Amino acid sequence: MHKRFTELSTPLVADACVRLGVPLRAAPAGILPVVPGHRVAGRALPVRHYGSVDVFLEAFTTHAAPGDVLVIDNEGREDEACVGDLAVLEAKVTGLAGVVVWGLHRDTADLVEIGMPVFSYGAHAPGPVRLDPRGPEALRTARFGAHTVGADDAVFADDDGVLFVAADRVDAVLDTAETIFRTERNQARRIRAGETLRDQTRFDEYLRRRAEDPEYTFRQHLRRIGGAIEE
Template identity: 35%
Template structure:
């Protein structure tokens, strides 16, 4: 068991700037890296989150380490939990949600399930997970790690990395790449805005993205 209480968090202004970028754009800006697997989805459509990660590795039958991590987390943090992909129980529910909200957490990402889904929705707390399961877990076994490097949704996550999520899914921006990723994401958004203007003017995506050579190679004419 390893518990690191101190986390080096990114500058708040950098986190706020990344909040303005979509996960898809950030994923592309990092060379198509950092995206969690398809099973990790918003509990309800429209949920969004952004913040530095507090990481937890625990499970698959006990959630005591999650309770400890919530107590250690700071306002604005996103709890990222490697629950081993286990879907036979929901280690997170309305009580932990109430605690997280009271402590100012920005949301939860868990490679596992949650329960009390309607209550979580009504409380307005963003959760990204594999699904729901009404079965509970024990709270007695302090096995696991907090604020170590984990794998969640197939992506490595270290404490302090920036997690951004919306209806498209979850992306993790390593803290040491965050500023560069933001610059590349902003440039990509500017280019895509130019594309939109050209499309509105009547240009096709075939012309815009220079796809004609691929059509020619396939013997396709328009």
């Protein structure tokens, strides 16, 4: 999965989900890698944070597999960082591929040195001072914005954001993303060679058809001619 994602991007994966009718589950806007350019893809390892690092250590001990991506539900809190250098270093030596956090991180300089892809909504110096009661879903699922993520999901993350895709749809989504990628790269090559995108998409033809049928959409037109720029 990670190897196939190397030449792709989360926008391409998102477009593939739309084209296939796969639920589009994106992390709330604003999540970024601690190190720009980092990317990761792998099976989700979900945890819910209640104020203590022990839930991460238990997940590493009982549920983790090499290549997993730790998905941390800290309810999007902005008053504490829930993950730092020690937890991320432990994730790395456990064999995980990366970490995505619905919340904040700290120890930025150390995370950069560790080099593991970490995605969060920003840095914050204070760690948790609370210790909330642990719920039964602590190691089963993680909430991430409006979405619930489980071990039967895959995670894709890069500079454009984080997406969650059901594991049983990943191959089809990546196949479609690769098709869109090839189409768009060819379109870009032709633009650079002097053939405008309007010419490639037969935009004049689209305008004529829309004049005849106001319900005819550009997306329908692209599907009919094999374009890919909107999905």
